[in-house]
Amino acid sequence: MEGQSFEEISQRFAKIGTIDLRVDFLRPGLGKYFIATGTTLRTGNKVSVTRMELHDDKGTLIAVGTGSYLVG
Template identity: 50%
Template sequence: MTRHQTPPSEVVFEEEFVRGLTEIFETRIVFNQVLGLKVTSLRGDRVTGRIAMKPDLVGHYTFNRVHGGVISAGLDAMGGLASMAAIGARHMDEAPAQRLQRFGKLGTIDLRIDYLRPGIGEYFDLEAEVLRLGSRVASTRMEFRGADGKLLSTGAGAYIIS
């Protein structure tokens, strides 16, 4: 970051950018609809989301535990969203519509998930942050928490951004 750039945590996104990025994430990425993944906060340095538990997400029927694939897919999606937000913050000199066009090449190149506790609850909160945004790759860290705030899983991902 040059000394003239605003730190990502202080970037205030335009309503058009937030609306567009949320629409891409919640609507155009159809699998996120299957998960029920919703954006709850969108900043240049950190994003949050929520998944409400529903019968379609059960992995262990006896305990009504969320499937590990839901956790993995949710954390992966949030890492991608954090990367998009960081790119959006980096290019604040561009119009919102122009920044939204930058996400066409974004894809996961590495993903690691650590399952720490069983996922049981009525909803789950997800958070992701970009640790490093290079010219070609973004590195992220993600968390998956229960409704009580307890950490259930963590993730680390790398995303191709160009």
């Protein structure tokens, strides 16, 4: 995906299908705001694997998730 424009990447992911999605809730979601981050662990020709984290306004990790998606 390196060197591809946003439009090219968007077209590739326009019709994705969820293979697996898991969310682990570690603590109650208390706070004024939350910060969600996500990274792509691997993108192949057909499957992409991601990891997500959710932190509260104090920086405490409150949830994590992983997802596998059909992209090709």
